[in-house]
Amino acid sequence: MNRETVVLSTTSDFSGWRAWARKLLHERVAADSIRWIVKNPADLYAPSATRVLPAAPSTTSVPRSLAALFPAVFVSEAPERFRLLYITLQTLRDNLPVPDELAERLTGLATESRKRVLDLRCQMPDARNPDWQVVRTFHASALIDSQAAALADLRPAPWVITAPERTLCWNGQEYLFGPGLEGDISNSSEVIAAARNIATAGAGNVWWHGIAPVRLHPDATDIASSSSLPGLRGKAIDCRMCDLCGPATRTVSGEGNPAARIIFVGEQPGDQEDLQGRPFVGPAGQLFDRALKEAGGNRAQAWITNAVKHFKFVPKGNRRIHQKPDAAEITACSPWLATERKILAPKVTVMLGVTGASAVLGRQVTVSRERSRHIPLADGSIGLVTVHPSYLLRLPDEESKTREYTKFVTDLRMAISALAG
Structure with a gap:
């Protein structure tokens, strides 16, 4: 069996996954024939970068309730998450009902991701102190990336988030992505300086476009x-x-x-x-x-x-x-x-x-x-x-x-x- 290998730039590369999924669905490539891997490009953290994604017509209509699960499932740490989402689209493309077992699995993964999202948001200080603030966390980089805009709304004043595999800075106007900080820096001022030095990928770097935000939809x-x-x-x-x-x-x-x-x-x-x-x-x-x-x-x-x-x-x-x-x-x-x-x-x-x-x-x-x-x-x-x-x-x-x-x-x-x- 021929296998298609799809390379995503990061674990939060939702736009890349979506573009390739659309192409492969259009070509009727089976889920079991696809290998999804993550490999960071050389210019992932450059101030500017370009990218070419495949273009294909959409073959699938996703119900709103199901579509709301996709970003939260995508940032989960389940190894099979890319495959599960593709199988869901494949099922809908063929006008078949989504099996209960699959729907329950997606809902479970989304629920766990949203719990982690709320935990990360709870770590964010409010804006009473307008100086730069540091948030140290162990959350996965994909989940952090999905919260960039929400965290900027929570605290419009500047902040830095550091995690083992991600540094995220908000300077009050834009957020910038970088790799995890090296070494154990205890001084907050030094953390801020180091984070601002390595977090250099922003709006000019297309690798970071199309990150799907995970929302909580409270009732x-x-x-x-x-x-x-x-x-x-x-x-x-x-x-x-x-x-x-x-x-x-x-x-x-x-x-x-x-x-x-x-x-x-x-x-x-x-x-x-x-x-x-x-x-x-x-x-x-x-x-x-x-x-x-x-x-x-x-x-x-x-x-x-x-x-x-x-x-x-x-x-x-x-x-x-x-x-x-x-x-x-x-x-x-x-x-x-x-x-x-x-x-x-x-x-x-x-x-x-x-x-x-x-x-x-x-x-x-x-x-x-x-x-x-x-x-x-x-x-x-x-x-x-x-x-x-x-x-x-x-x-x-x-x-x-x-x-x-x-x-x-x-x-x-x-x-x-x-x-x-």
Whole structure:
């Protein structure tokens, strides 16, 4: 029997596998006649490189539910993964049902890969420290490669990932791939310098084009099952619970002290929050920080989040104009906030504005009627409604700004004093 040998450039070379699989399926080459091997080309880590892949018409239509498994199966460490995926395409090409045993095997491999994806994401620090951060891991290079874009969304500030067979750098603008670091370097500054020196393959190197991202596709049940804040954040980056995920840059999760006894719930990320991947860092966030400090609070000891995790806006020239989320969008995002509060179990929840209050209380709220008083919450904790700091920025004159800012600080001081009760 004649055998076809297909050489892939890396274990994450999904575009190469797909191009060759399409050609071989078109030529009706049987799965048992194909030998898939991985061999790194000489210019794999060069700043620029070219490549020629075979071109052939597609002979197969893959159901969406099955197609969603392919990237996760591809980055698994199962030796037979390339063959299993090819057999799946071959079966579909011949208009045959995918055997239950094969479907179960693919699902099992995909499930294990997604668990490892979440584990890697949980290792990623948030962006509170804007300096370069180092993440040391033992995950397989294919899985790391599949998460490059997601990890850049999780932490827009610079970072380095080092693993035995892969170095991945994100400099805040692009990610660059390199081989594993040689030797045992303990000093973080030296790791960063060495990683940036060897991670040189980026957008100009075609060997790294077409890496299939592995997504987690969280639903309400999956969200509710989360038991840690890093796990919740790792899942949230793939949120598709409503249409706001399309135009927004990224999901913006809460941040702060995971042992916080007080949390602050705002409306949604703004322009700067969307870009920086952090809640309350724009003008309203800066005002909030000043007021909280004046009230005797400390942001580093609190948890800051929003009812809606994506920025809703309309473009106007070079600007993005904030739009208020509607009831459907607040409802769609509610599992994230509910699980966040369940994990944190705070003593006091401060609701900043009508959207934050409505999301926590589960009903329509008029801030002027309900602010500045303790509200018993269903979990036995204390709630307090006040204005959103962006309201203070919109006031027309200095006199009203000063008056309302003083009331806002008083509300925050009331919330902080409730911690001692």
